[in-house]
Amino acid sequence: MRAGNAAAVEIDEFAAWxxxxxxxxxxxxxxxxxxxxxxxxRLHEAMRYAALGGGKRVRPLLVYAxxxxxxxxxxxxxxxxxxxxxxxxxxxxxxxxxPCMDDDVxxxxxxxxxxxxxxxxxxxxxxxxQAEAFCVLAxxxxxxxxxxxxxxxxxxxxxxxxxxxxxAIDLASVGRSLSASELETMHRMKTGALLLACVKMGALAVGxxxxxxxxxxxxxxxxxxxxxIVDDVLDVEASSTSxxxxxxxxxLRDKPTYVxxxxxxxxxxxxxxxxxxxxxxxxxxxxxxxxLRQLADFIVLRNC
Amino acid sequence: MRAGNAAAVEIDEFAAWxxxxxxxxxxxxxxxxxxxxxxxxRLHEAMRYAALGGGKRVRPLLVYAxxxxxxxxxxxxxxxxxxxxxxxxxxxxxxxxxPCMDDDVxxxxxxxxxxxxxxxxxxxxxxxxQAEAFCVLAxxxxxxxxxxxxxxxxxxxxxxxxxxxxxAIDLASVGRSLSASELETMHRMKTGALLLACVKMGALAVGxxxxxxxxxxxxxxxxxxxxxIVDDVLDVEASSTSxxxxxxxxxLRDKPTYVxxxxxxxxxxxxxxxxxxxxxxxxxxxxxxxxLRQLADFIVLRNC
Numbered sequence: 001m002r003a004g005n006a007a008a009v010e011i012d013e014f015a016a017w018x019x020x021x022x023x024x025x026x027x028x029x030x031x032x033x034x035x036x037x038x039x040x041x042r043l044h045e046a047m048r049y050a051a052l053g054g055g056k057r058v059r060p061l062l063v064y065a066x067x068x069x070x071x072x073x074x075x076x077x078x079x080x081x082x083x084x085x086x087x088x089x090x091x092x093x094x095x096x097x098x099p100c101m102d103d104d105v106x107x108x109x110x111x112x113x114x115x116x117x118x119x120x121x122x123x124x125x126x127x128x129x130q131a132e133a134f135c136v137l138a139x140x141x142x143x144x145x146x147x148x149x150x151x152x153x154x155x156x157x158x159x160x161x162x163x164x165x166x167x168a169i170d171l172a173s174v175g176r177s178l179s180a181s182e183l184e185t186m187h188r189m190k191t192g193a194l195l196l197a198c199v200k201m202g203a204l205a206v207g208x209x210x211x212x213x214x215x216x217x218x219x220x221x222x223x224x225x226x227x228x229i230v231d232d233v234l235d236v237e238a239s240s241t242s243x244x245x246x247x248x249x250x251x252l253r254d255k256p257t258y259v260x261x262x263x264x265x266x267x268x269x270x271x272x273x274x275x276x277x278x279x280x281x282x283x284x285x286x287x288x289x290x291x292l293r294q295l296a297d298f299i300v301l302r303n304c
Numbered sequence: 305m306r307a308g309n310a311a312a313v314e315i316d317e318f319a320a321w322x323x324x325x326x327x328x329x330x331x332x333x334x335x336x337x338x339x340x341x342x343x344x345x346r347l348h349e350a351m352r353y354a355a356l357g358g359g360k361r362v363r364p365l366l367v368y369a370x371x372x373x374x375x376x377x378x379x380x381x382x383x384x385x386x387x388x389x390x391x392x393x394x395x396x397x398x399x400x401x402x403p404c405m406d407d408d409v410x411x412x413x414x415x416x417x418x419x420x421x422x423x424x425x426x427x428x429x430x431x432x433x434q435a436e437a438f439c440v441l442a443x444x445x446x447x448x449x450x451x452x453x454x455x456x457x458x459x460x461x462x463x464x465x466x467x468x469x470x471x472a473i474d475l476a477s478v479g480r481s482l483s484a485s486e487l488e489t490m491h492r493m494k495t496g497a498l499l500l501a502c503v504k505m506g507a508l509a510v511g512x513x514x515x516x517x518x519x520x521x522x523x524x525x526x527x528x529x530x531x532x533i534v535d536d537v538l539d540v541e542a543s544s545t546s547x548x549x550x551x552x553x554x555x556l557r558d559k560p561t562y563v564x565x566x567x568x569x570x571x572x573x574x575x576x577x578x579x580x581x582x583x584x585x586x587x588x589x590x591x592x593x594x595x596l597r598q599l600a601d602f603i604v605l606r607n608c
Contacts, residue, residue, distance in 0.1 A: 034464050040472035043464055095431060100423035119404035120475050123427065127399060128468040130434055135463050138456035144449040151455045152442035159439050160338050160347055164432040168344035171424050 014294045018061060025060045026052065028079045029086070032136055046117045046125040047132070051090045054108050058227070058299065059085040062198035063205075065291035066216055070206025077205040080140035081150060084133040085198045088158055091129035092194075094122050096167070104249070130158070142205060150201050157197035166190025170255070178256045184225065187258075191231070192224030199223070199292075211284070218281035219292060226274035227299050232257040233267050238304060275300040318598045322365060329364045330356065332383045333390070336440055350421045350429040351436070355394045358412050362531070362603065363389040366502040367509075369595035370520055374510025381509040384444035385454060388437040389502045392462055395433035396498075398426050400471065408553070434462070446509060454505050461501035470494025474559070482560045488529065491562075495535070496528030503527070503596075515588070522585035523596060530578035531603050536561040537571050542608060579604040 029051055036045045060082035067078040097104040097112040098119060105115050114122035137151045158164060166189030173186065199220035203213055235250045236259050250257045258267040278296040282289045333355055340349045364386035371382040401408040401416040402423060409419050418426035441455045462468060470493030477490065503524035507517055539554045540563050554561045562571040582600040586593045 040464060040469050040476065042476060043469065043472035047464070091431075095427060098427065100427060121472070123399060123402065123404060124468055124472050124475070126431070127395075127434065128464045128472075130431065131459055131462045131466075131468060132464070134438055134455060134459035138452065138459050144452040148442065148448040148452040148455070151438060151452070155435055155438035155442050158435045160344060160351070160432045160436070164428055164435060165344050165347065168347035168425070168428050168432075171428070172344065172346060 010294075014291075014298075017291060017294075018298075021061050021064050022057050025057055025079075025082055025086070029083060032079075032083050033132070042117065042121055043124055043128060046113055046121045047129055049116060050094050050113050050125060051087060051129065053110060055090075056302075056304075057086065058295075059089050059195065059198045061295060062195065062220075062223075062292075063202040065295050066199045066202030066208075067206050068288045068291055069203055069212045069216065069285065070208035072206075074142055074146070074206035077140040077142035077146065077150075078202060080136045080142075081198075081201045081205050083136045084150075084154055085194060085201065087129045087133040087136070088154065088163070088194060091126040091133075092158075092163060092167070094126040094129070098122060101167075101171070102249070102253075140205075146204060146207075149204050153197050153201050153204065157193045162189055162193030162197075163191075166193070173256055175254045176256070178261075180261060183256055183258065183261055187228040188221070188225055191228040192221065195224035195227055196220035215281050215285055215289075216292070219278045219296070222274045222278035222281060223296050223299055226271045226278065226296075229258045229267055229271040229274070230300055230302065232259050233264065233271065234302075234304065235259075236264065271300050314598075318595075318602075321595065321598075322602075325365050325368050326361050329361055329383075329386055329390070333387060336383075336387050337436070346421065346425055347428055347432060350417055350425045351433055353420060354398050354417050354429060355391060355433065357414060359390075359394075360606075360608075361390065362599070363393050363499065363502045365599060366499065366524075366527075366596075367506040369599050370503045370506030370512075371510050372592045372595055373507055373516045373520065373589065374512035376510075378446055378450070378510035381444040381446035381450065381454075382506060384440045384446075385502075385505045385509050387440045388454075388458055389498060389505065391433045391437040391440070392458065392467070392498060395430040395437070396462075396467060396471070398430040398433070402426060405471075405475070406553070406557075444509070450508060450511075453508050457501050457505050457508065461497040466493055466497030466501075467495075470497070477560055479558045480560070482565075484565060487560055487562065487565055491532040492525075492529055495532040496525065499528035499531055500524035519585050519589055519593075520596070523582045523600070526578045526582035526585060527600050527603055530575045530582065530600075533562045533571055533575040533578070534604055534606065536563050537568065537575065538606075538608065539563075540568065575604050 033048050033051055034044045036048055038044060063078055063082040063085060067075060093107060094113045096102050097107055098114055105112055113125055133154065134151060137147060137154060140147050140150065156162060166186050169186040170190055178186065199216045203216050208216065232250065235257065258270065262270065275296050279293055282293055337352050337355055338348045340352055342348060367382055367386040367389060371379060397411060398417045400406050401411055402418055408416055410416065417429055437458065438455060441451060441458060444451050444454065460466060470490050473490040474494055482490065503520045507520050512520065536554065539561065562574065566574065579600050583597055586597055
């Protein structure tokens with residue numbers, strides 16, 4: 001078999017793994033979310049509309065990939081972790097899209113939650129999804145010590161020193177100029193902290209050893225920042241149709257981004273350097289880190 | 305000493321206990337909340353403005369009172385529990401006051417958070433306080449198993465089958481008529497679930513035995529519902545000045561309440577019956593339940 005064919009086979013095999021992971025996650029989410037037939041119906045409908053509405057599911061995939069770096073015993077808890085991080089992500093999107101924040105009407109190719117429902121329901125759906133994330137972790141089929149560690153990791157990742165804090169800095173930065181290090185801090189908090197938590201929580205759930213945890217921590221930090229830089233690049237390069245959300249909005253809102261700060265070429269180069277850093281972090285890991293390596297490529301080389 | 309004097313002494317002694325508890329809680333909250341000097345400053349300022357802005361602190365007091373019904377060993381964790389439940393309560397107030405919900409401008413005698421800051425900051429402050437609640441529980445100085453149990457209790461209490469669900473039913477009920485049982489379900493979820501969690505979590509933190517837990521569960525349910533009925537009564541009877549929030553707003557918004565459904569006299573009678581039910585639940589408890597008994601009286605007989 002020629003090298004080109006081998007690469008193509010590997011890509012196909014990874015695409016199949018992703019497809020299986022996505023289908024598995026959708027079923028798990030459908031089961032875990034409160035049913036729309038149960039009161040309060042409209043709130044449950046809004047949560048399901050937002051959480052079952054597609055998306056790349058990068059966070060659950062990172063959880064499943066990290067979960068290959070430990071014992072099989074903890075695998076049952078990986079769904080709980082995948083659900084928790086995605087519920088938090090979806091809650092942050094719902095609140096971010098509200099009129100008082102980014103005021104966006106399009107997300108994943110569909111009307112945002114406050115457009116499809118109403119503002120109050122959208123706010124409550126976000127609030128409830130944050131609570132639901134902790135519910136699924138609290139009920140995860142794993143030892144109490146692990147559950148406590150998982151909830152601790154998530155709580156800190158979404159605190160004011162993580163996701164919420166990054167949102168606040170983002171909000172305050174509109175129309176202002178940030179230094180390169182301020183921009184990086186904002187992104188590491190706003191997007192990076194939760195992406196890092198996906199990798200660490202997946203590894204915690206399966207009891208990965210200290211060496212693997214340290215490697216995955218370094219990997220998670222690199223991939224977390226790379227993800228946001230690529231997002232900034234795509235906001236400039238891609239169309240709203242391929243993104244499924246409003247393209248070009250950062251520039252319209254005069255938001256500082258990697259592209260506005262470094263230019264397209266340097267932003268792309270930085271993302272590529274972070275991809276190499278992520279792969280390098282996994283150098284001592286074996287075949288069990290295959291999916292993490294492939295996800296690093298996917299995250300940086302994606303076009304939507 | 306005459307009976308009247310004995311009662312007066314007991315009330316003074318309870319007032320002193322409350323005052324010590326409040327002062328202790330304020331210090332603990334001041335220490336636990338992220339400092340306003342640290343970025344993101346405006347978000348931290350808003351969280352501190354809301355969480356340090358006074359209030360009756362019924363939830364922390366219930367935690368401390370329930371914490372007297374177990375071993376001294378767990379006492380160090382009571383502050384964490386008190387902070388967590390109050391942070392959740394404060395987050396719910398901030399979001400509830402937003403224009404898309406109750407659109408209220410006055411809370412605890414001061415401008416609401418979105419008035420004093422802005423809507424986006426208010427939403428983020430609420431989001432961050434929910435996360436902070438889980439952070440303090442995750443870091444509570446108690447065994448991992450207890451921490452996991454505390455976070456589980458809180459997560460379920462604030463889920464769509466608890467506080468968030470109650471808010472959604474409340475929202476959907478404006479201008480509609482509810483049956484008495486629908487109204488009770490709404491209140492048990494919206495206010496009662498978190499008040500019950502205060503009592504259960506306080507008892508869990510100090511390792512209360514199963515008999516005490518069952519008694520406190522029954523007590524918490526009764527007190528939780530009584531609290532909301534008294535709130536409904538005060539909304540009609542009291543002034544905005546004494547309440548520190550807008551009085552009479554339920555009627556203005558055509559919201560179903562215990563008063564609109566049963567009338568004032570029957571609502572007061574129901575609150576009194578629930579006070580008796582709460583005291584009855586504690587009949588087999590000894591002196592360790594003194595504060596819980598006094599709080600049941602305070603919650604029903606308060607005038608603000």
